[in-house]
Amino acid sequence: MNLLTDLIFDYTLRNIALGAAVLGIVSGMLGSFAVLRRQGLLGDTLAHAALPGICIAYLLTGSKSPLVLFLGAAISGWVATLVLLRIVRETRIKEDSALGVVLSVFFGVGIMLLTFILKHNDANQAGLDKFLFGQAATVTAEDVNTMTILGVFALLVVAVLYKEFKIMTFDPNFAASLGFNDRWLGVILTSLIVVAVVIGLRTVGVVLMSAMLVGPAVAARQWTNRLEAMVLLAGFFGALSGVAGALISVSEANLPTGPMVILSLTVIVIISLLFAPQRGILWDIKRFSKA
Amino acid sequence: MTTSTSFPLAVHDLTVVYRDKPAIQDVDVNIPAGKLTAIIGPNGAGKSTFLKAVLDLLPRVAGTVEVFGKPYRQQRQLVGYVPQRASVDWDFPTTALDVVTMGTYGKLGWVKRPGKAEHDLARQCLEQVGMADFSSRQISQLSGGQQQRVFLARALAQDAEVYFMDEPFVGVDALTERAIITLLQDLRQRGKTVVCVHHDLDSAPEYFDWVMLLNVRLIAAGPFDSTFTAGNLRKTYGGAMKAAIDHFAHFEQSKG
Numbered sequence: 339m340n341l342l343t344d345l346i347f348d349y350t351l352r353n354i355a356l357g358a359a360v361l362g363i364v365s366g367m368l369g370s371f372a373v374l375r376r377q378g379l380l381g382d383t384l385a386h387a388a389l390p391g392i393c394i395a396y397l398l399t400g401s402k403s404p405l406v407l408f409l410g411a412a413i414s415g416w417v418a419t420l421v422l423l424r425i426v427r428e429t430r431i432k433e434d435s436a437l438g439v440v441l442s443v444f445f446g447v448g449i450m451l452l453t454f455i456l457k458h459n460d461a462n463q464a465g466l467d468k469f470l471f472g473q474a475a476t477v478t479a480e481d482v483n484t485m486t487i488l489g490v491f492a493l494l495v496v497a498v499l500y501k502e503f504k505i506m507t508f509d510p511n512f513a514a515s516l517g518f519n520d521r522w523l524g525v526i527l528t529s530l531i532v533v534a535v536v537i538g539l540r541t542v543g544v545v546l547m548s549a550m551l552v553g554p555a556v557a558a559r560q561w562t563n564r565l566e567a568m569v570l571l572a573g574f575f576g577a578l579s580g581v582a583g584a585l586i587s588v589s590e591a592n593l594p595t596g597p598m599v600i601l602s603l604t605v606i607v608i609i610s611l612l613f614a615p616q617r618g619i620l621w622d623i624k625r626f627s628k629a
Numbered sequence: 630m631t632t633s634t635s636f637p638l639a640v641h642d643l644t645v646v647y648r649d650k651p652a653i654q655d656v657d658v659n660i661p662a663g664k665l666t667a668i669i670g671p672n673g674a675g676k677s678t679f680l681k682a683v684l685d686l687l688p689r690v691a692g693t694v695e696v697f698g699k700p701y702r703q704q705r706q707l708v709g710y711v712p713q714r715a716s717v718d719w720d721f722p723t724t725a726l727d728v729v730t731m732g733t734y735g736k737l738g739w740v741k742r743p744g745k746a747e748h749d750l751a752r753q754c755l756e757q758v759g760m761a762d763f764s765s766r767q768i769s770q771l772s773g774g775q776q777q778r779v780f781l782a783r784a785l786a787q788d789a790e791v792y793f794m795d796e797p798f799v800g801v802d803a804l805t806e807r808a809i810i811t812l813l814q815d816l817r818q819r820g821k822t823v824v825c826v827h828h829d830l831d832s833a834p835e836y837f838d839w840v841m842l843l844n845v846r847l848i849a850a851g852p853f854d855s856t857f858t859a860g861n862l863r864k865t866y867g868g869a870m871k872a873a874i875d876h877f878a879h880f881e882q883s884k885g
Contacts, residue, residue: 504723515705515708
């Protein structure tokens with residue numbers, strides 16, 4: 339019970355848990371649409387592409403304020419998206435290869451810039467490398483505020499455009515024939531995923547961020563045949579694994595948070611894949627043995 | 630050219646290009662009102678491309694498309710669309726009723742949610758295709774024919790004047806085939822216009838009263854009996870396509 343009282347009264351622990359929960363809810367809900375649109379890898383690319391943006395923002399301003407770094411991440415995520423769209427539209431390279439190319443080029447540039455910054459060795463830079471795998475212990479109340487505002491904004495957009503998101507995810511051609519432009523939805527969803535990536539910078543980091551978009555959605559799909567329920571459940575699974583992972587990472591000194599969150603999430607995904615009624619693997623085995 | 634206001638669909642000089650190669654070229658056609666029109670042609674002739682270009686789903690290099698005399702974009706509310714069944718992932722987490730309700734989204738416009746009126750309409754449309762008992766069924770648990778009927782019901786929920794259907798008869802059971810035919814005839818009786826991409830030369834004469842023969846270019850278009858001739862089919866399918874001609878001979882015999 340000590341942990342529970344700590345969770346409420348301990349400043350650091352509360353921030354960590356809140357930050358991870360916000361990330362889990364937002365990435366779980368947005369990830370549901372990305373997964374159903376078969377764009378799970380888009381989140382991976384956008385997350386990796388955030389790194390050079392963070393480094394450039396720091397180099398230009400010398401500031402580590404979350405808002406500045408978030409802006410840098412968002413802008414380079416956006417540039418990555420534009421490059422990606424151009425490659426897909428104007429060359430014969432297919433989307434999966436294009437995602438791989440954009441991911442590695444942007445991440446490579448990011449690592450190069452990060453190494454350059456770390457070598458310069460000024461005291462102010464400490465912590466920038468934590469964006470790779472996340473370090474929840476560095477989350478401040480100000481960060482949590484920024485994350486919550488961004489998260490509420492992203493979820494409001496999803497709530498307002500829920501009908502449009504649904505029809506464009508299920509049947510983009512039909513949606514377009516009704517006048518719901520698929521390209522616009524793509525732009526909006528991509529932007530929101532960038533927002534989720536930015537929320538997850540401190541807690542999960544850029545390398546493992548895509549798992550936060552894909553994992554909760556995949557697990558949630560196992561338990562329900564309703565989109566509404568899937569989106570809500572994915573948000574819940576995301577929050578659950580976020581909080582669990584963050585708590586594990588601070589209970590042992592200096593464990594990176596990202597991997598702990600992803601391990602917690604993996605447990606949820608495995609349980610869902612095995613035991614979910616109708617769709618679970620055990621369910622299949624039972625059905626076949628009866629037949 | 631005659632004034633096109635009376636035509637549910639007036640297409641002028643339509644050209645669509647895939648990677649430097651024309652998929653359809655200079656197609657000029659007016660589809661008459663209240664008719665069931667089949668678009669017929671070999672694989673790769675651009676039948677689906679034609680529908681998608683008309684619906685603005687593909688960029689067109691040249692040409693104009695008018696629906697009842699105005700550009701398509703201004704007339705969306707008058708148009709219903711049944712895409713190919715295989716074009717969507719039927720494992721999507723939703724019910725038959727929910728998919729049919731999507732037909733009402735166009736009239737609802739952005740942001741506004743479907744309410745009781747929309748769900749009631751969707752239920753009626755499911756009933757019209759004989760699927761009333763399946764409204765709360767998860768769509769992946771429906772048979773291919775039932776999924777096709779859900780798509781038709783969704784188009785009905787659009788409450789349109791002209792319907793475009795992409796291969797509605799592909800891979801359906803006999804029951805569904807009959808349900809679709811009944812539905813098409815019902816739509817014609819109510820003065821609606823239907824344009825179907827159709828691949829089966831055998832059944833075409835029985836189902837449709839107008840035909841558009843397409844092979845990248847428009848070969849011929851007109852009333853079924855006077856257009857669906859051996860000469861036109863040979864031009865559409867190429868002289869070597871004996872199968873098509875055999876079909877035609879079969880058709881001539883059955884007409885007696």
